[in-house]
Amino acid sequence: MRMLTFAKRTTKEIIRDPLNLAFGLGFPLVLICLLSAIQANIPVSLFEIDHLTPGIAVFGLSFMTLFSATIIAKDRGSSLLQRLYTTPLTAADFILSYTLPMIPIAMGQTIICYLAAIVLGLEVTVNILYAVLMIAPVSLLYISLGLLCGSVLNDKQVGGVCGALLTNLSAWLSGIWFDLEMVGGTFKKIADALPFVHGVELGRAVLRGDFARIFPHLWWVLGYAAVCLAAAVLLFLRQMKKQ
Amino acid sequence: MDAIKIEGLTKKYKDVVAVDHLSLTVAKGELFSLLGVNGAGKTTTIKMLSCLTQPTSGDALLLGKSICADVAAVKSVIAVSPQETAVAPGLSVRENLELMCGVHGFGKEKCGAKVQEMAQLLALESVMQKKAGKLSGGWQRRLSIAMALISDPEILFLDEPTLGLDVIARSDLWDLIRSLKGSVTIILTTHYMEEAEALSDRIAIMKDGKLLICDTAEKIKETAKTDNFEQAFIRIVKGVAK
Numbered sequence: 001m002r003m004l005t006f007a008k009r010t011t012k013e014i015i016r017d018p019l020n021l022a023f024g025l026g027f028p029l030v031l032i033c034l035l036s037a038i039q040a041n042i043p044v045s046l047f048e049i050d051h052l053t054p055g056i057a058v059f060g061l062s063f064m065t066l067f068s069a070t071i072i073a074k075d076r077g078s079s080l081l082q083r084l085y086t087t088p089l090t091a092a093d094f095i096l097s098y099t100l101p102m103i104p105i106a107m108g109q110t111i112i113c114y115l116a117a118i119v120l121g122l123e124v125t126v127n128i129l130y131a132v133l134m135i136a137p138v139s140l141l142y143i144s145l146g147l148l149c150g151s152v153l154n155d156k157q158v159g160g161v162c163g164a165l166l167t168n169l170s171a172w173l174s175g176i177w178f179d180l181e182m183v184g185g186t187f188k189k190i191a192d193a194l195p196f197v198h199g200v201e202l203g204r205a206v207l208r209g210d211f212a213r214i215f216p217h218l219w220w221v222l223g224y225a226a227v228c229l230a231a232a233v234l235l236f237l238r239q240m241k242k243q
Numbered sequence: 244m245d246a247i248k249i250e251g252l253t254k255k256y257k258d259v260v261a262v263d264h265l266s267l268t269v270a271k272g273e274l275f276s277l278l279g280v281n282g283a284g285k286t287t288t289i290k291m292l293s294c295l296t297q298p299t300s301g302d303a304l305l306l307g308k309s310i311c312a313d314v315a316a317v318k319s320v321i322a323v324s325p326q327e328t329a330v331a332p333g334l335s336v337r338e339n340l341e342l343m344c345g346v347h348g349f350g351k352e353k354c355g356a357k358v359q360e361m362a363q364l365l366a367l368e369s370v371m372q373k374k375a376g377k378l379s380g381g382w383q384r385r386l387s388i389a390m391a392l393i394s395d396p397e398i399l400f401l402d403e404p405t406l407g408l409d410v411i412a413r414s415d416l417w418d419l420i421r422s423l424k425g426s427v428t429i430i431l432t433t434h435y436m437e438e439a440e441a442l443s444d445r446i447a448i449m450k451d452g453k454l455l456i457c458d459t460a461e462k463i464k465e466t467a468k469t470d471n472f473e474q475a476f477i478r479i480v481k482g483v484a485k
Contacts, residue, residue, distance in 0.1 A: 013332075079326065082295060085294075086295060088319060
C-alpha cells in the first residue's frame with residue numbers, strides 16, 4: 001500500500017511532464033518515420049522496418065534512463081526524499097517505487113513504436129507481442145541505469161550523462177543504424193562487450209520468430225541488468241544513509 | 244514524560260565534530276527553538292532526532308523510543324518539514340496531501356478526512372487543484388507544513404520554516420505555529436531572532452556543535468544583561484556573556 005502510493009506518484013510525475021512525452025514517444029516515432037521514408041527512396045536495404053523497429057524500441061528505452069534518473073535526482077535535490085525518509089517507507093519501498101512504474105511506461109512506449117511500424121508496413125504477427133514482452137528485461141537494464149545515475153548525480157549532471165552520453169552510446173554501439181560488422185575491429189569488440197547491441201539483437205530474433213537466436217543476447221541483457229540493479233540498489237542505499 | 248530526552252548526542256564527520264555531546268530535554272507540548280550561526284549543528288541535531296543520520300555516539304529518546312534502537316517507532320510519532328520546501332512539484336496540492344496519507348498507510352476514508360482537515364487548517368482550499376510546483380514560496384511552505392502535520396505527529400520538526408517568506412506569509416505561519424502550541428511538541432530552527440523570541444517556550448543556543456545555553460527568552464536576556472534578544476544571542480555566541 002505505502003509502496004504503491006509512492007509508485008503512483010512516480011508515474012504521475014513522469015507522464016505529466018510534456019518534455020518526457022515529447023522525447024519518450026515523439027523522438028522514437030520521428031526516427032522510425034524518417035528512416036522509413038529514407039528506406040523508401042534508396043535502392044539498398046538499410047532501414048527495413050522489421051530490422052529497424054526492434055532497434056528503435058531499444059533506443060527509446062534510453063529515455064527511460066533519463067526519466068528515472070531525473071526524477072530521483074530532483075527528489076534528492078528538493079528535500080522531498082529527506083522528508084519521506086522520516087516516514088515509515090522502507091528502503092525497499094523507495095527502490096521498487098522508482099523502478100516498477102517505469103516498466104509499464106517502457107512497455108507502452110514499445111507498443112506505440114510497434115503500432116507506428118505496423119502503419120508503416122510491418123507485417124502483423126504474434127511475434128510482435130513476444131517482442132513487446134521481451135522488452136521487459138531490456139527495460140529493466142535501462143531503468144537500473146537510471147536508478148544508478150539518479151543516486152549519484154544531480155539533476156543537471158543527469159541531463160549530461162543520461163541525456164547525452166548514454167543516448168549516444170545506446171545509439172552508436174547498438175547496431176540500430178548500421179551493421180557493426182561493417183565497422184569491425186575494436187569498435188565492434190566494444191559494442192559486443194556492452195549490452196545495447198544484445199538488446200537490439202534479442203528484439204530482432206524474437207520479431208523474426210527465430211527464438212533459438214535470442215541466446216546469448218538474453219543472457220547479456222539479464223547479466224548487465226542484474227549487475228546494474230545491484231549497483232543501483234547499493235548506491236541508492238548509500239545516498240539514503242548519507243542523509 | 245519528556246517528549247525528547249537527549250543524552251550526550253554526538254555526530255562526527257571525519258575530523259569535524261558537528262554536534263558535541265548535546266544533552267537536553269524538551270517537555271510534551273513545548274515549542275522549543277534551536278538557534279545558532281551557520282554550522283552550529285542545528286540541522287545535524289534535527290537530522291539525528293528524525294533518524295535521517297545516525298549519531299556517532301549518545302542517544303535520544305523521543306516519547307521513550309530510542310533513535311538508535313527503535314527507528315521505526317520513532318518515525319511513527321514524528322514529522323519533519325525540511326529547510327527547503329519538500330513537495331512533489333508535478334502533483335496537485337490535494338495529491339501531495341494524499342501522497343503523505345498513503346505513505347502513512349491511511350485508508351481511503353481517513354485520507355479524505357485528513358486532507359479536508361489540513362486544507363481547512365492551513366487555508367489551502369483555494370489552491371487544492373493547483374500543481375505544487377506552480378505555487379508561490381509562501382503557499383509551498385504552507386503545503387509543506389500541512390504534509391508534515393497530516394500524520395498527526397506528536398513531535399514536529401520545523402527547519403527554518405519561514406526562510407525566504409514575505410512579512411505577511413511569515414506572520415500567517417507564526418499564527419499557525421502558535422495554534423499548534425500545546426498539542427504538538429515542536430522543535431524549531433530559525434535564523435530569525437524575533438521569531439524564536441515570539442514563538443518559543445524555551446530556546447537553546449548552539450555554537451560549534453556545543454550547547455551554550457538553554458532557557459526561556461527572558462532568562463537568556465537576563466543572563467546576557469540586555470533587553471534585546473538579538474543582542475543577547477550575539478553576546479552569548481561571542482562569549483561575552485556566560
